Amino acid sequence: GQHFCAGGDLNRLQRNREQDPSVQSQSIAAFNTWIESIRLFPKPVIAAVEGAAAGAGVSVALACDLLVAAENAYLTMAYANVGLSPDGGGAWAMARHLPRATQMQMLMLGERMSASRLHQLGVVSHISAPGEALQMAKALAQQLTNRAPNVLSSIKELCNDAVQVDLHEHLENERTHFVRNLHHSNAGEGIQAFLEKRNANYR
Numbered sequence: 060g061q062h063f064c065a066g067g068d069l070n071r072l073q074r075n076r077e078q079d080p081s082v083q084s085q086s087i088a089a090f091n092t093w094i095e096s097i098r099l100f101p102k103p104v105i106a107a108v109e110g111a112a113a114g115a116g117v118s119v120a121l122a123c124d125l126l127v128a129a130e131n132a133y134l135t136m137a138y139a140n141v142g143l144s145p146d147g148g149g150a151w152a153m154a155r156h157l158p159r160a161t162q163m164q165m166l167m168l169g170e171r172m173s174a175s176r177l178h179q180l181g182v183v184s185h186i187s188a189p190g191e192a193l194q195m196a197k198a199l200a201q202q203l204t205n206r207a208p209n210v211l212s213s214i215k216e217l218c219n220d221a222v223q224v225d226l227h228e229h230l231e232n233e234r235t236h237f238v239r240n241l242h243h244s245n246a247g248e249g250i251q252a253f254l255e256k257r258n259a260n261y262r
Contacts, residue, residue: 063108063132064116069141087146090115094148097122098219101212103203107196108132108174109189118147121156124215127185127196128174137169155222156182207245207261 075083097104097119106123112134120126120134136153138145145166153162157180164170177183187195203211213236221229240246245261252259 060109062110063106063112063120064114065111066114066116066135066137072143090118090147094118094122098148101215102208103200103211103215105196105199107192108134108183109192111135114138115147115149118145118149118152121152121182122148125184125196125199126182127187127192127199128177128183129189129192130175130186131189132174132192133171134165134174134177135169135171136165139167140169156180205258205261207240207243207249207259209243209245210240213240 072083075086103125104123105125105127106120108120108126108128110129110132112120112128112132114136117134117136136145136149144150150162150166153165157165161172161180165172174183174186178186185195185199217229217232217236220232224232245259248261249259
């Protein structure tokens with residue numbers, strides 16, 4: 060469609076203010092489970108952002124492994140504009156992807172950030188023409204099918220863990236994954252295909 064996500068339903072949130080706090084807490088817990096599922100899913104997840112990605116939509120987009128955005132798209136975390144704080148891991152992801160001043164622009168001031176600016180900062184991986192984000196995301200997905208799925212899973216797990224472990228533990232994790240992948244049939248196929256100058260047929 061024209062927009063990735065318009066953000067939360069403020070009318071619903073206003074109604075939830077009249078409910079027990081557990082109602083909203085359970086709603087956010089379900090959303091958090093979805094965010095964690097995207098992050099921990101062993102296959103690559105690609106966001107295709109057209110138009111606005113607002114509020115929780117930003118959290119969803121930032122949870123993905125690659126983020127394709129149309130050149131006229133923008134991300135906005137305007138929670139503070141309506142007296143709320145972020146949810147869905149948005150602040151967590153921003154703290155790992157953006158300079159602190161830019162985080163505060165988006166979170167405290169509720170400023171929109173253009174896809175082109177976020178591309179410059181390395182948050183958006185690919186910029187498409189308007190209306191072509193999904194097409195570009197599908198093309199990237201096709202490229203990824205030419206990679207060994209076990210290796211993509213290892214890369215995702217290593218990158219997820221790298222921000223919370225020290226270098227020694229990370230090196231040990233890399234060693235474990237490397238040895239496991241070397242002895243996977245896909246490594247035999249990949250190496251042989253390279254030596255024979257042909258495309259690999261991974262399974």
